[in-house]
Amino acid sequence: MKKLALLLALILLLLSSAACTAKPYCSETFYLMDTIITVTLYTEDEQVAEPIFDDCRAILTELEALWARQRPESEIARFNRSEQGADTLDPRTVTLLQTALKASSAPDGSFDITVAPAVELWQRCGDEARLPTQAEIDSVLSDIGYQSLTLLGDSLQKSRPTVQIDLGGIGKGAAISALISYLEGSVVSGGLVSFGSNVAVFGEKPDGSVFQIALRDPKNKNASVGTLRMTGGKVLSVSGDYERYVMIDGVQYHHIVDPKTAYPSDSGLASVAVICEDGALADALSTALFVMGHARAMEFYRKGIYAFEAILISSDGTVSVTDGLQNDFSASI
Numbered sequence: 583m584k585k586l587a588l589l590l591a592l593i594l595l596l597l598s599s600a601a602c603t604a605k606p607y608c609s610e611t612f613y614l615m616d617t618i619i620t621v622t623l624y625t626e627d628e629q630v631a632e633p634i635f636d637d638c639r640a641i642l643t644e645l646e647a648l649w650a651r652q653r654p655e656s657e658i659a660r661f662n663r664s665e666q667g668a669d670t671l672d673p674r675t676v677t678l679l680q681t682a683l684k685a686s687s688a689p690d691g692s693f694d695i696t697v698a699p700a701v702e703l704w705q706r707c708g709d710e711a712r713l714p715t716q717a718e719i720d721s722v723l724s725d726i727g728y729q730s731l732t733l734l735g736d737s738l739q740k741s742r743p744t745v746q747i748d749l750g751g752i753g754k755g756a757a758i759s760a761l762i763s764y765l766e767g768s769v770v771s772g773g774l775v776s777f778g779s780n781v782a783v784f785g786e787k788p789d790g791s792v793f794q795i796a797l798r799d800p801k802n803k804n805a806s807v808g809t810l811r812m813t814g815g816k817v818l819s820v821s822g823d824y825e826r827y828v829m830i831d832g833v834q835y836h837h838i839v840d841p842k843t844a845y846p847s848d849s850g851l852a853s854v855a856v857i858c859e860d861g862a863l864a865d866a867l868s869t870a871l872f873v874m875g876h877a878r879a880m881e882f883y884r885k886g887i888y889a890f891e892a893i894l895i896s897s898d899g900t901v902s903v904t905d906g907l908q909n910d911f912s913a914s915i
Contacts, residue, residue: 606624607623619777678752690878693841694841695731701748701839703844725745731747771786772785807901871883876896
């Protein structure tokens with residue numbers, strides 16, 4: 583399956599891809615965790631910015647080594663190969679798994695970290711230009727279900743030897759929160775991180791203005807559906823059907839798999855943006871709400887299980903905004 587980055591289009595007044603080429607900020611773009619990452623710091627001093635950029639790359643390099651299931655030496659790959667599970671996990675992995683299991687249990691099966699077999703099946707079918715057989719779908723469905731996982735201390739165990747996990751729907755959100763936590767303790771007064779389909783801001787702009795982020799129109803990559811105003815401490819995560827997909831017999835199948843069917847979700851939504859303080863949770867919820875569809879997603883929001891806000895874009899272009907964003911989101915039309 584194609585792994586294309588930048589599901590979110592950013593429109594910021596002060597943003598550049600080159601470090602310290604325009605005042606009053608420095609910006610650097612690099613590629614890690616299978617996506618393009620841009621870190622923007624509000625400082626004019628390159629000697630201040632460069633060590634911070636180096637630290638950001640080091641943080642992400644460590645997390646990628648822990649969480650990427652495609653890397654044979656990662657903790658996730660080690661768990662997936664094992665028939666029983668994995669012991670002595672890194673504390674950062676344990677924390678992420680705690681959030682992942684909680685998120686898997688809350689939204690009625692719409693998010694599940696054991697969806698890895700279905701993700702791999704669709705990747706393989708995309709490469710082979712064919713649809714999966716019913717037997718293949720039934721096989722992967724038998725291994726999907728977070729209930730087969732048990733997290734005890736620094737050990738994650740599985741009740742079925744063929745169960746595998748995929749942190750692709752939550753790991754990048756956790757990683758961007760790790761970066762923001764580090765950046766908030768740095769000497770820089772403010773900035774922004776663009777991390778594939780996730781965006782986070784910290785501190786303030788030098789002129790005191792609010793960070794503004796334009797959400798891409800799922801049907802037109804050169805247009806936006808509106809502008810979101812964000813303050814420090816918030817993370818935005820977007821899940822959509824428009825960039826990562828496979829083409830089979832002329833039909834586009836996007837990458838967001840419904841754990842209940844093992845097929846790409848067909849919920850009537852084209853894009854979901856979630857805003858909250860926890861990047862991992864924002865990442866997981868944007869996927870879950872996308873799978874739920876508009877009605878169930880709004881019902882889940884009103885239950886108040888988690889503190890978050892959301893922007894839902896239906897396949898017909900209708901934009902819905904939860905109550906807490908009424909004053910912070912401005913539609914383009």
